[in-house]
Amino acid sequence: MSDLLERLRGRGWRLTAQRRVVAEVLDGDHVHYTAEEVHALAAERLPEISRATVYNTLGELVTLGEVIEVSTDGRAKRYDPNAHHAHQHLVCARCGTIRDVHPSGDPLADLPTRERYGFAISAVEVTYRGLCPDCAA
Amino acid sequence: MSDLLERLRGRGWRLTAQRRVVAEVLDGDHVHYTAEEVHALAAERLPEISRATVYNTLGELVTLGEVIEVSTDGRAKRYDPNAHHAHQHLVCARCGTIRDVHPSGDPLADLPTRERYGFAISAVEVTYRGLCPDCAA
DNA sequence: GTCATTGCAAATGCTTTGCAGTGCC
């Protein structure tokens, strides 16, 4: 919780009310909010916070590696605070909800060297798409 | 090639010059163009084609399952004409190039039922991110 | 006190939409 704020302060972050509120919103539940949703939740605590600041702060958190940016559809990006544990995503095709899952295998193992075309691979993302229980009904 | 046009005609598609040109652009190389790029290439052959029509046509091709929509970053979506063969993507983090790869295993096998949280999974996308040989240099 | 950070509002990039005209079937 304040682990996150500690780490950020340690990296020379100037700690403002806006940044703290954004960090707190992300640090709460492990949901995957859009920038708009983060702004709305942040504004509940700090009504004057601007969208631009939310975008700036989210961008910094991504750069610092504290948060992962997920673009599962062509719509708004979502921000995943669970950056420190390898995991993959289950995405609902209807409502866009994202859920973290922890599969067993290493997806990189399925890609033989000759299929890598000289790329230096640094990350693998796996997205399972389907309908969540609510939308399937 | 005209396989695609055949199939579309068979599904009751009204075949216009615009649609044919868009289909031809996608049917050529197995690159992954943005809507803007498709429009530019289509306009080389049919100068008056409008962006709206390109978007409409791409949307229809996606709905019909002939083309896959890929959003690898938060920027423009790309359209992948290689919809009939299961494959995955190698994405360059620097230049955005996408390359098709063909996995050995079934990624769905790695996700045990208890990790599916009641989702009815219909597709799995795997994206390998890294630097392509050109950008690594 | 300095300078990073904020807020506003306007700008941008991508995509969709409304509607009159066009042309495929």
Place this chain on the structure above:
DNA sequence: GGCACTGCAAAGCATTTGCAATGAC
């Protein structure tokens, strides 16, 4: 000839940017 399809221009989101005011250090 009917009605699906097109083009244009305008609207719609999500996001970024410029710049003056603010406030953390």
